[in-house]
Amino acid sequence: MIKRKLLASSAVATLLGCGIASPIAHSQPSTFVHLFEWDWQDIATECETYLSQNGFAAVQVSPPNEHITVPQWWARYQPVSYDLESRGGTRADFTNMVQRCNAVGVDIYVDAVINHMAAGSGTGTNGNTFGNKNYPIYSPQDFHDTCSVDDYGDRWQVQNCELVGLADLKTESSYVQSTLANYLNDLVNIGVAGFRLDASKHMPAVDISSIINQVNGSPLVFQEVIDQGGEAIGADEYFSNGLVTEFKYSVEIGNVFRNGSLAWLSNFGEAWGFMPSYKAVVFVDNHDNQRGHGGGGNVITFEDGRLYDLANVFMLAWPYGYPKVMSSYDFHGDTDAGAPSVSVHNNGTLECFGDNWKCEHRWSYISGGVDFRDHTSDNFAVTDWWSNGGNQIAFGRANSGFVAINKESYVMNTTLTTSMAPGQYCNVLTGNINAAKTQCSGDVVSIEANGSVAVNIASWEAIAIHQGAMLTTYETDADWQRTIIFVQASTESGQDMFIRGGIDHAYAASNLGRSCTTSNYACAIPIIHNNMRNTTTAPWKANDNYLDWYGAEASQSSEAQGSALDWTTNNWPATWGDLKTVANDGFGETPLNVWGDHYWMLDVQMDCSKTVNGWFELKAYIKNGQGWESDVTQSGTPYASSNHMAQCGKRNMFVFGQSSADITTF
Numbered sequence: 001m002i003k004r005k006l007l008a009s010s011a012v013a014t015l016l017g018c019g020i021a022s023p024i025a026h027s028q029p030s031t032f033v034h035l036f037e038w039d040w041q042d043i044a045t046e047c048e049t050y051l052s053q054n055g056f057a058a059v060q061v062s063p064p065n066e067h068i069t070v071p072q073w074w075a076r077y078q079p080v081s082y083d084l085e086s087r088g089g090t091r092a093d094f095t096n097m098v099q100r101c102n103a104v105g106v107d108i109y110v111d112a113v114i115n116h117m118a119a120g121s122g123t124g125t126n127g128n129t130f131g132n133k134n135y136p137i138y139s140p141q142d143f144h145d146t147c148s149v150d151d152y153g154d155r156w157q158v159q160n161c162e163l164v165g166l167a168d169l170k171t172e173s174s175y176v177q178s179t180l181a182n183y184l185n186d187l188v189n190i191g192v193a194g195f196r197l198d199a200s201k202h203m204p205a206v207d208i209s210s211i212i213n214q215v216n217g218s219p220l221v222f223q224e225v226i227d228q229g230g231e232a233i234g235a236d237e238y239f240s241n242g243l244v245t246e247f248k249y250s251v252e253i254g255n256v257f258r259n260g261s262l263a264w265l266s267n268f269g270e271a272w273g274f275m276p277s278y279k280a281v282v283f284v285d286n287h288d289n290q291r292g293h294g295g296g297g298n299v300i301t302f303e304d305g306r307l308y309d310l311a312n313v314f315m316l317a318w319p320y321g322y323p324k325v326m327s328s329y330d331f332h333g334d335t336d337a338g339a340p341s342v343s344v345h346n347n348g349t350l351e352c353f354g355d356n357w358k359c360e361h362r363w364s365y366i367s368g369g370v371d372f373r374d375h376t377s378d379n380f381a382v383t384d385w386w387s388n389g390g391n392q393i394a395f396g397r398a399n400s401g402f403v404a405i406n407k408e409s410y411v412m413n414t415t416l417t418t419s420m421a422p423g424q425y426c427n428v429l430t431g432n433i434n435a436a437k438t439q440c441s442g443d444v445v446s447i448e449a450n451g452s453v454a455v456n457i458a459s460w461e462a463i464a465i466h467q468g469a470m471l472t473t474y475e476t477d478a479d480w481q482r483t484i485i486f487v488q489a490s491t492e493s494g495q496d497m498f499i500r501g502g503i504d505h506a507y508a509a510s511n512l513g514r515s516c517t518t519s520n521y522a523c524a525i526p527i528i529h530n531n532m533r534n535t536t537t538a539p540w541k542a543n544d545n546y547l548d549w550y551g552a553e554a555s556q557s558s559e560a561q562g563s564a565l566d567w568t569t570n571n572w573p574a575t576w577g578d579l580k581t582v583a584n585d586g587f588g589e590t591p592l593n594v595w596g597d598h599y600w601m602l603d604v605q606m607d608c609s610k611t612v613n614g615w616f617e618l619k620a621y622i623k624n625g626q627g628w629e630s631d632v633t634q635s636g637t638p639y640a641s642s643n644h645m646a647q648c649g650k651r652n653m654f655v656f657g658q659s660s661a662d663i664t665t666f
Contacts, residue, residue: 028057028374028377029055029056029057029058029105029374030055030057030322030323030373030374030377031055031056031057031316031322031323031324031325031370031373031374032056032057032058032059032060032107032109032322032323032324032325033051033056033058033059033060033324033325033326033327033361034059034060034286034287034324034325034326034327035059035060035061035327035361036062036073036287036326036327036328036329036339037062037073037076037088037328037329037338037339038061038062038088038327038339038344039087039088039089039093039343040061040064040088040089040093040094040096040097041089041093041097041343041345042343042344042345043059043061043097043101044096044097044100044101045344045345046059046344046345047059047097047100047101047104047106048100048101048104050362051101051104051106051361052101052104052105052106054367054370054371055370055371055374056106056325056361056370057106057107058106058107058108058109058193058194059101059106059107059108059109060109060110060111060196060324061088061097061108061109061110061111062076062086062088062111063076063077063079063086063110063111063112063113063198064084064086064088064094064110064187065079065080065081065082065083065084065085065086065113065183066079066080066081066082066083066084066085066086066124066125066126066128067079067080067086067087067118067124067125068080068118068122068124068125069122069123069124069125071338072336072337072338073287073331073336073337073338073339074336075087075338076088076111076113077113077198078113078117078118078119078166079113079116079117079118080117080118080122080123080124080125080126080128080130080135080136081124081126081128081135081136081137082137082179082182082183082186083126083128083136084186085125085126086125087125094190095190095191098190098191098192099190099191102191102193107193107194107220108191108192108193108194109192109193109194109195109196109220109222110187110192110194110195110196111195111196111198112183112184112187112195112196112197112198113198113199114169114171114180114183114184114197114198114203114211115163115166115168115169115171115198115199115200115202115203116162116163116166116167116168116169116199116202117130117133117135117138117143117166117167117169118130118135118166118167119162119164119165119166119167120165133167137179138169138176138179141170142169142170142173142175142176143167143168143169143170144160144161144162144168144169144170145160146162147160147161147162148161148162148165149161149162149163149164149202152231152232153230153231153232154232155232155233158201158202158231158232158233159201159202159203159204159233163199163202168202171203171204171207171208171211172204172207177207177210177211177214178214180211181211181212181214181215184211184212184215184219185214185215185216188215188216188217188219189216192219193219193220194219194220194221194222195219195220195221195222196222196223196224197221197222197223197224198224199224200223200224200225200238200244201224201225201226201227201233205237205238205240205241208223208238208241209240209241212241212242220242220243221241221242221243222242222243222244222245222281222322223238223241223242223243223244223245224245225237225238225244225245225247226245226247227247227248228247228248228251229248229273235275236275239275239279243279243280243281243322244275244279244280244281245280245281245283245286246274246275246280246281246282246321247289248272248273248274249274249280249282249283249315249320249321250282250283250284250285250286250289250299251298251299252268252272253268253284253300253311253314253315254284254285254298254299254300254311255298257300257307257310257311257314257407258298258300258304258307259298261389261390261391262314262387262390262391262392262393262405262407263387263388263389263390263391263393265314265318265393266382266385266387268318268320269318269320274320277319277320277321280320280321280322281321281322281323281324282315282320282321282322282323282324283315283323283324283325283326284299284300284308284311284312284315284326285299285300285301285326286324286326287326287328290302290326290328291331291335292335301326301328302326302328302330302358302360306365306460307407307460308360309363309365309366309462310365310405310407310460310462312325312360312365312366312369313365313366313368313369313403313405313429313462313464314403314405315369316366316369316370316372316373317369317372317373317376317395317397317401317403317464318382318395319376319380319381319382319397323373325360325361325366325370326360326361327357327358327359327360327361327362328357328358328360329356329357329358330354330355330356330357330358332355340356340357342356344357344359364429364430364431364442365429365462368427368428368429368430368464369428369429369464371428371466371468371469372401372403372428372429372464372466375400375401375466375467375468375469376397376400376401376466376467378400379397379398379399379400379401380397381397381398382395382396382397383395383396383397383398383419384396384402384416384417384418384419386416386417388408388412388414390408391406391407391408392404392405392406392407392408392412392414393405394416394455396418396419396420397466398419399419399420399421399467400466400467401420401464401465401466401467402416402418402419402420402453402463402464402465402466403462403463403464403465404416404455404457404462404463405462406457406458406459406460406461406462407459407460408459409459410459411456411457411458411459411591412455412456412457412458413455413456413457413666414454414455415452415453415454415455416452416453416455417451417452418447418451418452418453419451420447420451420453420465420467421447421467421470422447422448422449422450422451423446423447423470423471423472424444424445424446424447424470424471424480424528424605425444425445425446425447425465425466425469425470425471426440426441426442426443426444426445426465426469426470426471427440427442427443427444427445427463427464427465428442428464428465428466428469429442429462429463429464430442430443430533431443431532431533433468433469433471437469437470437471437472438471438472439471439528439542439543440469440471440528440532441532441538442530442532442533443463443530443531444471444482444528444529444530444605445463445465446480446481446482446605447465454482454666456592456666458581458583458590458591461583471528478526478607478609479607479608479609480528480605480606480607480608481605481606481608481648481649482530482603482604482605482606482649482666483527483604483605483606483608483646483647483648483649483650483652484592484601484602484603484604484650484651484652484666485499485565485601485602485618485646485652485654486568486592486593486595486599486600486601486651486652486653486654487499487565487599487600487620487644487653487654487655487656488595488596488598488599488600488653488654488655488656489598489600489620489622489626489629489655489656490598491567491598491600491622491625492625494624495622495623495624495625496536496537496564496565496622496623496624497564497565497567497600497620497621497622497623498540498560498561498562498563498564498565498620498621498623499547499562499563499565499602499618499619499620499621500547500548500549500550500551500561500562500563500618500619500621501525501547501548501549501563501616501617501618501619501643501646502523502524502525502546502547502548502549502616502617503516503523503525503610503611503612503616503617504523504617504639504641505517505523507612507639508522508523511612511639512612521546521548523548523549524546524547524548524549524550524610525546525547525548525606525607525610525611525616525648526545526546526606526607526610527544527545527546527547527563527604527605527606527607528545528604528605529541529544529603529604530603530604530605531566531582531586531601531603532586533582533584533585533586534566534585534586534587535586536587537564537565537566537586537587538586539557539559540556540557540559540560540564541560541563541564542556542557543555543556543557544556544560544563544564547562547563547604547606547616547618548562561621561623562621563602563604564602565600565601565602565620566582566586566587566600566601566602566603567587567588567598567600568582568587568588568589568590568592568593568599568600568601569588569589569590569593569596569597569598569599570589570590570593570594570595570596570597570599571589571596571597572588572589582601582603592651595653599653600620606648606649608648608649611648612638612639613638614647614648614649615637615638615645615646615647615648616645616646616648617641617643617644617645617646618643618644618645618646618654619643619644620644620654620656622656626656629656629657630657631643632644632657632658632659633659634659634660634661635659636661644661645661646661646663647663650663650664650665650666651663651664651665651666
């Protein structure tokens with residue numbers, strides 16, 4: 001419960017690690033996304049309409065240079081020239097994209113293929129021909145002799161032979177180095193802010209150093225070095241050039257989340273043999289290993305659904321490395337398949353989440369995890385670690401944020417210690433807080449006066465709260481507690497339930513000294529809806545700030561008859577179709593319903609200080625159905641009433657039109 005109003009800190013601090021940030025405000029973007037195989041127009045639109053508004057620092061884009069003309073995704077990794085003419089778009093399109101993204105504060109990182117050129121012979125996407133190690137900018141003398149990489153324990157072979165038959169550039173050559181530097185400088189001059197250097201392990205670190213030393217400015221550089229141990233070339237050789245991809249992170253997070261125990265993660269990072277945090281680029285999956293390439297391992301991908309959500313939440317909440325979120329497309333088991341033929345932003349239609357583009361960065365848990373990381377960078381360390389010894393964990397980032405993850409098959413129902421300021425917080429994994437910080441579109445989490453939080457997290461769900469998502473419209477003497485109302489009533493399709501309630505006017509006048517005829521809301525109870533996921537009822541809940549006797553509030557939908565409830569059940573038979581749950585859909589199956597079908601639920605944070613020693617009244621209404629329920633006579637109440645009487649801070653169950661009551665603690 002909350003007894004006072006505290007505002008979140010707005011401290012300015014230094015983000016540890018990565019060499020990517022100087023002292024910053026806690027809401028500084030701190031995650032980048034790989035929009036794999038998106039074209040330049042789609043990326044520009046995404047920067048303007050989503051990424052800039054949701055805290056993403058940068059976009060990794062596919063190689064923009066001329067490449068071979070086959071449909072497979074890997075065509076982009078077979079350069080023909082450094083002309084900026086690719087299936088992503090023209091040079092003008094690319095320049096326009098960079099400028100538009102930069103204008104809204106989103107950097108562009110180019111995936112730069114500088115180790116090799118295309119295999120075989122043919123014509124590129126800009127009409128240039130190639131073959132026999134002859135390209136518009138290179139001749140055979142610019143390449144190593146033909147040989148294949150067969151033994152990754154042989155340093156010379158890895159760095160001088162041809163990776164899967166691709167013509168291996170002689171990167172020790174001054175001409176090759178200056179040609180590559182000219183390409184990167186062209187991109188920098190356009191406005192590109194950083195580079196992923198593809199296949200870096202196949203080039204000596206000293207060659208990469210010579211190339212980037214000729215590049216203007218100080219672009220961020222991260223090098224793809226697949227080092228899972230046991231090979232001749234180690235990731236640490238490349239630290240002096242910039243950041244390095246930590247592939248062991250992807251492998252181990254996959255092992256733990258798929259087959260292990262989340263309790264093992266209490267010291268995830270350097271203690272697991274990873275490189276120093278400030279050098280590491282980390283990811284749950286990338287475009288290679290989600291297809292079984294590029295190091296492989298027990299990789300978790302979009303195909304794993306909620307498991308993928310939870311792994312990304314952990315990565316984004318855990319203070320290690322510079323995180324990259326993958327945004328890919330459904331390749332339907334064909335690991336060579338190119339991108340969908342339809343644009344992501346298809347004439348105003350967003351082609352995400354279906355059989356085409358997956359847009360994982362827009363998934364609620366992942367975008368919420370990005371928001372959490374942005375707002376906790378001022379405390380780049382773990383506090384308040386807790387686990388059940390198995391697959392339930394929780395941890396904090398001092399007073400900046402707190403996360404709890406439940407990967408058990410049962411509800412996580414416990415009280416945890418946090419370092420957060422007391423108050424009401426938006427769970428950023430399920431919703432957003434409005435600009436005024438008066439309402440959350442998802443679940444609300446209550447931190448008590450002593451810093452504790454009582455969690456009730458369904459199986460395979462999580463919560464994440466941070467200092468920037470604290471609701472601020474609370475009176476100093478408020479006592480906010482989660483309160484749930486169930487009303488059982490048989491209903492039909494098209495019918496919906498509402499309740500009205502509060503304190504009886506006459507009782508308030510004679511016993512509480514409140515004149516509810518002078519100020520109607522003196523007998524109302526302030527509420528905040530925890531469940532805004534039901535697309536039918538969410539519009540009715542918007543701006544519903546009180547449980548009151550008066551119907552729709554001033555800014556509430558005129559279709560609302562009071563405070564809207566959601567239909568629930570304790571069992572969803574397979575014959576009903578795809579499972580619907582309150583946790584995911586805002587209605588359907590929920591572990592809070594232990595009784596059966598047609599138990600309509602109101603789940604809110606309620607100011608118990610406005611009740612009568614914790615008691616309040618309510619009456620139910622079925623829209624397009626029975627209308628108002630009849631009067632009841634409930635026993636054991638603090639005063640006589642013809643309405644149901646519930647207790648604040650508890651789970652209350654009533655039957656429509658009947659006097660019985662079942663009131664229990666959570």
